[in-house]
Amino acid sequence: MRLGVDFGTTRTTVAQVDRGNYPVVAFEDENGDVQDFIPSVVALDGDTLVFGARAHELALQGAPHLRSFKRLLSDPDVTPATTVRLGNRDVTLLILVTRFLEHVASCVRANSSVSEVPADEPLQAVVGIPAHAYSAQRFLTLEAFRAAGFEVLAMVNEPSAAGFEYTHRHGATLNTRRRRVLVYDLGGGTFDASLVAVEGRSHEVLDSRGNNLLGGDDFDQVLAGLAAAAAHSSPAELGETAWQELVDAARAAKESLNPHSRWLTVEVGHQPVSLDVAEFYRAVDPLIAATIDTMAPLTQRLEDGSQELAADVAGLYVVGGGSDLPAIARQLRQTFGRRVHRSPHPGASTAIGLAIASDPDAGYTLRDQLSRGVGVFRERESGAQVSFDTLLSPQLRVSTSQSVSVSRTYRAAHNIGWFRFVEYTTTDDEGVPRGDVMPFGQIAFPFDSLLQGLGDSVPLDEVEVRRTEDGPMVREEYTVDEHGIVGVSITDLGTGYSVHRNLGDHQA
Ligand SMILES: Nc1ncnc2c1ncn2[C@@H]1O[C@H](COP(=O)(O)OP(=O)(O)OP(=O)(O)O)[C@@H](O)[C@H]1O
Ligand SMILES: [Mg+2]
Structure with missing residues (x-):
């Protein structure tokens, strides 16, 4: 089954x-x-990690918990x-996110409005990523989704996904003069x-522009503060638990407002x-x-200091749960x-935009439309670091009548090379890649000639990655054929051992 999954800071x-x-x-629950979301929360129930709605409840009862762990991923040095x-x-953050996404997968399969998904039917997903996310x-994010059992078809920038939804609903506003959409996302x-x-x-x-310290949560704080003041109290006087309860009540009251609401009660x-x-x-x-x-x-910006949309903008698209507040669209x-x-x-x-992107019948296939680059993530220092290399730049001219190749030769520094394309x-x-990123296959290549001799009898993911001083010379060759299909060959120039693979086959 095909899905769009938006792993949000507060809600998935x-x-x-x-x-x-x-x-x-x-x-x-x-x-x-x-509810039409899973709270992005993890908590400890004794020794056990629990996620989502149950974790949210335990957190309210004072259990150790983490909210907003997606934020931790945005550190460029995260590994x-x-x-x-x-x-x-x-x-580890990877395990935490993986376990959370496993929870999401099992909820989709067993506790959701989707009628029972057979265990052998893959969850094929297009997943979102903040536009400004580092590699x-x-x-x-890709690794965690895969390890959690999703088959990731593509990873798309969150605002591009909102753009898909806009085009789907308001396609008529787009024309030759107006080809841009300004997405306003308040999470x-x-x-x-x-x-x-x-x-x-x-x-x-x-x-894109953003403010990582401004969201719907801040509106809850303001409302809780007003309510406390009206009751002649204050956060300090209430104490942490009662204040947290008040903020939760304020959020519920805020979410129940409609354009005709005059009074609210907390x-x-x-x-x-x-x-x-x-x-x-x-x-x-403010x-x-x-x-x-x-x-x-x-x-x-106009002369009087006010703002207007540029002439070529078809629409300002207001998305994100926080923007459901009637006052926002009004202003x-x-x-x-x-x-x-x-x-x-x-x-x-x-x-919804991600789901549209995952639907081959919608015709919004990203791959055919965009001039794309191909690169590889490599794990260095036995997996403790990740680096990214560009292999084929988006500007590389490809031909519809003949293939184009690039190659590189170097001395291997590990016993095994893990290539995630x-x-x-x-x-x-x-x-580093900042646009939409699509997984493109992975190869584990044994640089150690002993491992080459063992063939498939020893799965390489069970062998510890070690640095070596005397690795062989290796040649990687990348070829884009006339259909735009990318093939990779990796060869140990000493032993002649070679692996060839076409990339992106899983999407064929
Ligand atoms: N009906 C509603 N009226 C007002 N606010 C709402 C409503 N429904 C949800 N919200 C608010 O939307 C916010 C969550 O929005 P959303 O699910 O888009 O965030 P997210 O994607 O998890 O976070 P982020 O985009 O910051 O990573 C919360 O502050 C919530 O209170
Ligand atoms: Mg969001």
């Missing part, structure tokens, strides 16, 4: 491909409550060996704005307090203004006018 959302429709998957502390345990985050903990170019069916992020220490919704909106006005300010480089329309469009499912827009759309100044 899944949409499904169902004969041209992309319904959001609903999950049932232990209490029989249904598969990076650990995080949970209670009195150290867990380390892209690599770890739980972060705000991102991205300018997405739409060229036919391809979507590419041209530029309990402060079991005492119901009523607040004027207009007062709440006035109090969050937060909304801050998002508009963050977007300024992507819009046009954006006041500033930018009629080109503001709100996603009908703001919290699920990215997941990816395709990508763009790289940053330092040459």
Whole structure:
């Protein structure tokens, strides 16, 4: 079955491909409550790691827990060996994310609105990644999804995915004069704005701006503060547990607002307090203004200091769960006018776009449309570090009548080489892939001649990777054939041992 999976900082959302429709998957928790997301939370239940809705409950009861662990991935120096502390345990980030995604997979299979998925049916997914993610985050995210049992078809920048959803719903607003979409994504903990170019069916992020310290959570804090003040109390007076309960109550009250709401009620220490919704909106006005300010480089500033959308922007697309608050679309329309469009499912827009990207019948295939590069992630120092090398740059001219080859020769420094190939759309100044990244196959090559002699009798993933001083000379050759299929040959020039593989076969 084909899916779009948006692993979010606060919520993980899944949409499904169902004969041209992309319904959001609903999950049932232990209490029989249904929600269209899985909380991105992990907690310790005694010695056991638990995830999602159960972890959220345990966290409220004071169990050791971690929220927002996706944030930890955004450190450029993160590696598969990076650990995080949970209670009195150290867990590697890779294992933590993998186990969380295993939980997501098992929820999809067993506790969701998707009718029972047979155990042998693969979960084929297009997964999201923040547009500004470094290659380390892209690599770890890919690895975790794969290790969790997903067959990853592609990894797509989150704003590109929202762009897919926009094109799907508002394709008519795009024309030769208006080929860009400005995506406004207010999540739980972060705000991102991205300018997405739409060229036919391809979507590419041209530029983005963000604020990693501004999200829906901040609106909850403001509301909780107003409620506390109305009850003549304060966070300090309430103490941490009661304040946290109040923030959770504020979030629930905020999420229940509709455009006609006049009053809202929150309990402060079991005492119901009523607040004027207009007062709440006035109090969050500076937060909304801050998002508009963050977007300024992507819009046009007028002489009087106000902003407008550039003439070639078809729409400002308002997505992300945090932007479900009625005051936000209202303020954006006041500033930018009629080109503001709100996603009908703001919290699920990215997941829906990813599902669209995973649907071959939707015709939004990324690969055919984009000039792509091919590169390889290599693990160095026995897996403690990851490096990225460009093999075929996106600018490489390929021909429809003959093949093109590039090769490199070097001395091997390990007993085994692990090559994880990816395709990508763009790289940053330092040459690390920043655009959409698609896994493209992997090869383990034995540089040690003893291992070469053993053939398949010893699986290479069971052999420890070691540095060697006297490795053989190795030649890698990459060929793009006239159909655009990339083949790789790796040869030990000493023994003649060679491996050949076409990359990307799993998507054929
Ligand atoms: N109906 C609603 N009205 C207002 N806010 C809402 C509503 N539903 C959800 N939210 C808010 O949306 C936020 C979560 O949004 P979303 O699921 O897009 O975040 P995320 O993808 O996990 O986070 P991020 O994008 O920061 O990584 C929370 O702050 C939540 O309170
Ligand atoms: Mg998000």
